[in-house]
Amino acid sequence: EAGVAQSPRYKIIEKRQSVAFWCNPISGHATLYWYQQILGQGPKLLIQFQNNGVVDDSQLPKDRFSAERLKGVDSTLKIQPAKLEDSAVYLCASSKTRGSYNEQFFGPGTRLTVL
Amino acid sequence: AQSVTQPDIHITVSEGASLELRCNYSYGATPYLFWYVQSPGQGLQLLLKYFSGDTLVQGIKGFEAEFKRSQSSFNLRKPSVHWSDAAEYFCAVGEKLIFGQGTELSVKP
Structure with a gap:
């Protein structure tokens, strides 16, 4: 069984630019999560989807972050415009x-x- | 507020020695508790979880953890550490997975 796929693995941008991350969950998994992990900290949940609906986005900075899961499978997370403090690892998970x-x-x- | 504290940022143990990683939590109800491991460049992997019942839970890779309600703790243990156990370990609580800051484990040969 294939695991959760994410791309790209690495991205370097200038502040105020935009960036998008892609996630393909495990086949058949209805729930998808995006986490932000800043260096030296544990992951923090940004948004949770159940199929193509948002369950929890209370910690998503909505002025600059957006996420979608249009067909209830793949998901994209976008940051526009990026700030220095957005430097982190963005983890996708599914269940x-x-x-x-x-x-x-x-x-x-x-x-x-x-x- | 729900929170998790891992007091040790970095621990070094010798290969073959025993290991205990500490985790304290703050949670209003009966907690769901988890330990995850993160190797460099890899995603998080679940080691074990506690929901209810027996307070000593066994996980993968020879790890175990004990839930102590009176101490609000869920410490991770392994009797004999292998070099491949070097990684970052995260304790988490709750359905929405509130993570601690992690403990980095180094293993000396």
Whole structure:
């Protein structure tokens, strides 16, 4: 079974530029998560989808971050415009459905550097 | 507020020695507790989880953890560490996975 795929693996941009990350969850997984992991910290949930609907985006900085999962499969996370403090690893995870009993499987992450 | 504290930022142990990584949590109800491992360039992998029942839980790769409600702790242990265990370890709590800041484990030959 293929794991969670993310691309690109690395991205370097200038501040005020825009950037997009892509995630392909494990086949059949209804729930998809985006986390932000700043160096030296644990991951922080940005947004959770159930199929193509948003379940929780309370920690997503909506003035600059957006995410979509149009067909309930792949997802993209966008930052526009980027700030220096957005430098982090962006992790995508998926699970069969919602709830803690369902293990979250994580992708390798996209490392973003904002100069 | 829900939170997780991992007091040790970095721990070094000798190969073959025992290991204990500390985790303290703050949570209003009965917590769901997790330990994840993150190797360089890899995603997070679930080591073990506690939901209810037996307070000593066994996980993959020879790890175990003990839930102690009175101490609000969920410490991770391994009796004999292997060089391949060198990684970052994260404790997390709750359905929405609130993570601690992590403990980096180094293993001396």
